[in-house]
Amino acid sequence: MSPLAEVRNVLPRTAVRNVAAVAVVLAIAPLPVLGSSYYEGVLAHMVIVGMFAVALNIVFGQTDQLFLFMGGLAGIGGYGTALLTNWTGVTPWLTLLVASVFAALVGLLVSWISARRNFTVVLISILTLNLQLVFVEFYGGARNITGGSTGFPYSYLTFESVAETLGVSDEVILYYFALLILVALLYLYVWLVNSRFGVAFHAIREDELAAASIGVDVVRYKVIAGTLAAFVFGFVGAFYAQEAGYILPSAFSFLTVDVLILIVLIVGGLRTTLGPVVGAVIVVAIEEALATYLTQWRTAMFGALLIFLFLYFRSGVVPFVGDLPRTVGAAAERARALLE
C-alpha cells in the first residue's frame, strides 16, 4: 500500500475532501485579482490569520488550554527570526525554525506547569495574559534590541528569485507558500483529532480525572498540544511580520492578535476542522470592508462582535451550516404536522 493510500484509510474521507476543496478554492482565489497588491495582501493576511486560528483550535479547542499570549509567541517568531539573522548572518529560513522552537519551548513550559499543577482554563488564560503583557512590554521597551516602538522594516522571508522567475509579485508567492502551510496544518489537525491523540484529547476534555484513571497521561497530551501550538504561533508570527512589511510591538499586542484570533475561531466554529479558515475569511472580509468605509469603527465593531458571538453564537458558522439541513428538515416536518 502506498503511504498516501494508508493516510486515506486512517483519515475520515469527508474531512480530507473538505480540506482539499478549501485548498483548491483558496488556490484559485488570487487569480482574478492578480496584480493588485492590495487584494494579494488581504488574501495573504487571511491565510496567516487562519493559521493562527488552527493553532488556537489545537490548544484551546482540543485541550481547553486558553492561550492568551498568542501575540507574544508570534512576536518571538517575528522578532527572533529577524534578530538572529541580523546577529549571525544566517539565512532567515533557518533562524525562523530556531525562533519557532524557542516559542515552542515557552509553550511547553507554560503547558507543563499548568498541567502539572491542575490549572483551570481560567487560570491559564489569566497567567498567559500576564505573560502576553510582559512580552509586548519587552518588545516595546528593549529599544536597543527590538528597535522599540519605532520598529524596523521587515523583509526577511522573501521569495525574490522565485517571484522574478515566475514574473509575479513577492506577495503572491508569500500567499501560496502560506497557503501550503495552512493546508498542511489542516491535515495535521485532521490527523491529530483522528489519531490516539484525538481520543486522548476528547477523554481529557470530558473528564480529566477519569481519563487519568484509565491510563491517559493528561500532562503529556496537554504539553504536546501546547508545544505544537506555540511552535505554530512562533512560525506563523514571522510570516505575519513579513506580510506587514514592518515590525512593531503594537502588531503583537493582546488587543490586536489575541482578540482577533479568538473571534476568528469562534465565528468559524471551535473544534471544527474548517472553522479557522471560514472564520478567517469572514472576519478579514469584515475587517477590510470596514477599513474601506468605516475605518475608525473597526475596534468598536470587533468589540460588539466579540460580545454577540460569545453570548449568542458560540457554536460558530461551520456547525451552524452543517446543522442547516437538519434544522430546515425539522422545521418542514413541523410545518407538515401543522397542516395535517
Place this chain on the structure above:
Amino acid sequence: MVTVGTMAALAIDGLAFGVFLALLGVGITLVFGLGEVLNLAIGTFTVMAVLVATWVARAGQGIVVSALAAVLVVGAVGLAVDRLLLSPSYRSEGEQRILLGIFTTLGLTVFLDGFLINGLDLSRFAGALVIPASPGSYNLSQNLSAITLGGAVIQGSSLVVIAVGAVILAVLFLFLRRTFLGKATRTVFQDERGAHLVGVRPRRIRTLIFVLSVTVAGLAGLLWALGHNVSVSSGFQFTTFALIVSIVGGVRSLSGAIVAGVLLGLVNTYANFFVGSYVATVILFGAAIVFLLAKPEALS
C-alpha cells in the same frame, strides 16, 4: 545622589498610585467574589469618567459638577451593562461562567474603547446629543500647587489622591460592615445558597455591587486625572494593573487588594525612577505571574 527628599516625594507619589490601584483592585475583587465575573472592562469605566468630566468641564461647569456628572454617567452605563450583558454569565455555572464573563467584559472593553475614540454625533436625531471624539489624552488638572516639605517637593494632586482615596475605601468598608445591604453583600460572598435562604437576592446584590465597583473605578480615574494624563488606550492598561492587584491580593480578599495595591504602587514608582518605566511594568506583571504560580487556588 538621590536625596532623602526625593525618596520621600517618590514615596508619596507611589502611595498615591497605590491608592489608585487599590480602588481599581477592590472593584475587580468585589465583583469576582460575588459572582465570579472578572471585570476586564473596569479600566474603561475609569477612563470614561475622566472623559465625561472633561466634556462637562469644557461646557463651563466647575469641577464638582463635572465629577458628579461623570459618576452618574459611569454608574448608569454600569447598570446598563450589568442588566444587559452580564445575566447570561450569571445564568451559567462554574468554569463556563468565568469564561463567559471574561469574554463579555473583554468585548465590552474593545467596544467602548472604539466607541469613545470615535465619539458619536446624534444631533440629527436627538437635539444636542453629541458624544465628542476623544483621540487625545486628557486631565482634570486643578493647578494644585506642590508643597515643599523639608527639601521634598510633593505633588498636591498626589496628596488629594491619597486623602480622598482613603476616604472612599473607608466608606466602602463601613458600607460592607455596618449597613444592611453591606451585610447582605458579604452573605452572598460567603455562601450564596445560605444568602438565598435568608431572603437575600444575589442577583440584586450583584447589580448593586457592579454599579458600585465601576463608580469607585470612575472616582479613582477622576482623582488620578488631577495629576496625570489619561487616554482611551490607558483603559486596558488600568484593567491589567487592577487585575494584578486583585491577583496579588488574593482575588477574594478586599484588604488583600488594598495592601497589594499600595505595595505595587510603591514598588512600581520606585522602579520607575531607578530602572525605567518598562522594567517597572515588567516587574508588576512578573509579580502577578509569581503570585499566580505560588497561589493558584485563589482563582479557581
